[in-house]
Amino acid sequence: MKLAILALLATAASAATLYEAPRAQARAFDSAENVPILRDDRLIDDDGKYNFDFETANGITVSESGAPVGEDGAINSAGSFSYTAPDGTPVHVTFVADENGFQPQSDLLPVAPEFPHPIPQFVLDQIAFAAEEDAARARGELRGASQPSSRYGAP
Numbered sequence: 001m002k003l004a005i006l007a008l009l010a011t012a013a014s015a016a017t018l019y020e021a022p023r024a025q026a027r028a029f030d031s032a033e034n035v036p037i038l039r040d041d042r043l044i045d046d047d048g049k050y051n052f053d054f055e056t057a058n059g060i061t062v063s064e065s066g067a068p069v070g071e072d073g074a075i076n077s078a079g080s081f082s083y084t085a086p087d088g089t090p091v092h093v094t095f096v097a098d099e100n101g102f103q104p105q106s107d108l109l110p111v112a113p114e115f116p117h118p119i120p121q122f123v124l125d126q127i128a129f130a131a132e133e134d135a136a137r138a139r140g141e142l143r144g145a146s147q148p149s150s151r152y153g154a155p
Contacts, residue, residue, distance in 0.1 A: 059084050
């Protein structure tokens with residue numbers, strides 16, 4: 001009998017920890033800090049144009065405006081947002097969203113190297129090799145294993 005009671009208590013204790021973990025994890029995402037909103041201006045016109053600006057006491061600012069274009073009802077918008085990253089870096093992003101997609105701009109966004117960038121030698125060697133093969137094939141010098149297989153991909 002004592003063994004059965006001990007087993008029930010152990011089961012109840014382990015079940016309690018299983019149910020506590022998700023609640024504790026959910027609490028980690030709750031913020032106890034209430035941040036006042038300093039400004040919240042919104043304007044929506046009957047024709048679909050809109051504009052909103054807001055600012056919070058912790059330095060977050062957002063500004064956006066947009067309007068429908070064309071007959072399909074798509075909306076082109078533009079705006080900006082700013083905040084301070086957890087490491088203290090000020091972040092400022094401006095953007096346009098239109099038929100070409102979302103186009104953000106910021107000093108903090110990665111940028112591709114400018115073209116023309118240096119081409120590695122192994123790439124140049126491969127291009128030269130492919131050109132030599134093409135020339136040999138055009139002269140009829142290349143046959144056999146270098147030709148593409150007609151059974152490629154066949155089971």
